[in-house]
Amino acid sequence: MYSDSHLHSSFSSDSDTPMEEMIQTAISKGLSSMCFTEHQDLDFPPGEFDFLVDMDAYQQTLSTLAKKYQEQIHIRFGIELGLQPQLGNQLSDFVNSYPFDFVIGSVHVVDRLDPYESVFYENRSEKEAYLRYFTCLLENVKKYSCFDVCGHIDYVVRYGPNKNLYYSYQNYQEIIDEILRVLVDKNIGLECNTGGFKYGLGHPNPTEEILKRYRELGGEIITLGSDAHVPQYIAYEFERAVDILKQCGFSYYTVFEKRKPIFFPL
Template sequence: MYYPDHHVHCNFSPDSQTPPEAQIERAIELGMPAICFTDHMDYDYPEEANITFDLKPEIYLPAMRILKEEFADRIDVRIGMEIGLETCYQDKILSYIASAPWDFVIGSIHLSDRKDPYLPSYFAGRTSEEAYRRYFESALECLQTFPPAYDIFGHLDYVFRCGDRSITNAWKAWPDLIDEILRQIIHQGLGLDVNTGGMKNGLPMQHPHDDVLRRYRELGGELITLGSDAHKTIHLGDRFPEVGEKLKALGFKYAAAYKGRKPEFYKL
């Protein structure tokens, strides 16, 4: 079995041009029993980024349900979404999550202090160490502020996809901060998105780094999903076999696939 991809974008995300049918066909070709779409919703993206993430459940859900039906005898299509967490939009974010019957919800940090690490302005006027650390502080602030209304914490060290990559091991750089983040995730019953999305851009690792995953296990963390963060079919399920082997070596026995916000566990 090819592990079911639980972090997939299609043209319901403004940064993808891929029709959902194409992602589904590719998932079938790879031998995935299920695929979970997680299109983007982010409130009030900074003007500088020149993009608007405004996923409308009343359009998205019916369209995806038609595909779910159409492909039902070949693959289980699940309908989730990825929401950008920010403490200043907490009420809106919580209402949005509660507004529709998602199969799966990823909570991700895409902005820190309303700045996008994909843009050089995120790093301006501070060292890379400061800019990177601030991203993880924002993650902890969200974990401390939000109730566990989502299922999985998205690409925990996503910030390393950007900038000069002078640091890629967050646990080595800020062990106390990362431990606190992992403890919050475990304590709240959330899980980690093991995400291969940075590797297509040359990041030499999945998110999060091996040492973060190792520490998560040591602290008692078990709940993980596998996601490619594919915006194109070519990246769907990217490197899942090798990352699956690595996860086993790190002590993970199972990963989760979600349906109706409930995890179903499959063997790695």
């Protein structure tokens, strides 16, 4: 059975699910292991949520529950780290302060706005908004290296006015290739995030074409994550994602443990 490497619980501002419920559901779905990756978005713009984790409580609860359920599932300690260009050393300082198994670097804020909010798309075309997201992502992946994989690199298309209707790899090829080349050069992995199916896109984030392109450019590190914030979406559409990854030329997916990749056959 597969492992889910992108999971939230109530230690993330935007989830109310107790960690133990996520664990019990993961066990009932037959997962061999799971990694919690709670949101840590330093300097998130003021709003409904601060996206900061109570790290002492997170670490303590996870280690207690990992022991309690050790016979049923292997539970790993991760973080989804929000990347923003102005954060400087704060990101690597944070990552180096905890014994993480796995760090996802994700862009949730561009020019002080979350693409989740409709204001991100105001006063510009959808294409301009998507391009701005990719440009900011590129700046971040050039600047930072303190993460193991880049999360949901086309996150922005979940929330655009027309979502993925006019979106394809070809329309953004130049910038996406540049992002993928930086990841490959730095030996940073790419996440296959099945949250795209949950948002009705009919594809994971990123799309099959982008996953394939990463492989063509020499990328080998793919993690598989549902981005579930509630139990029902744990390992959502993993069979479809696995088929896609095989189609793209991957024979292995990756699980990180103590920040080191372990490869498992697909």
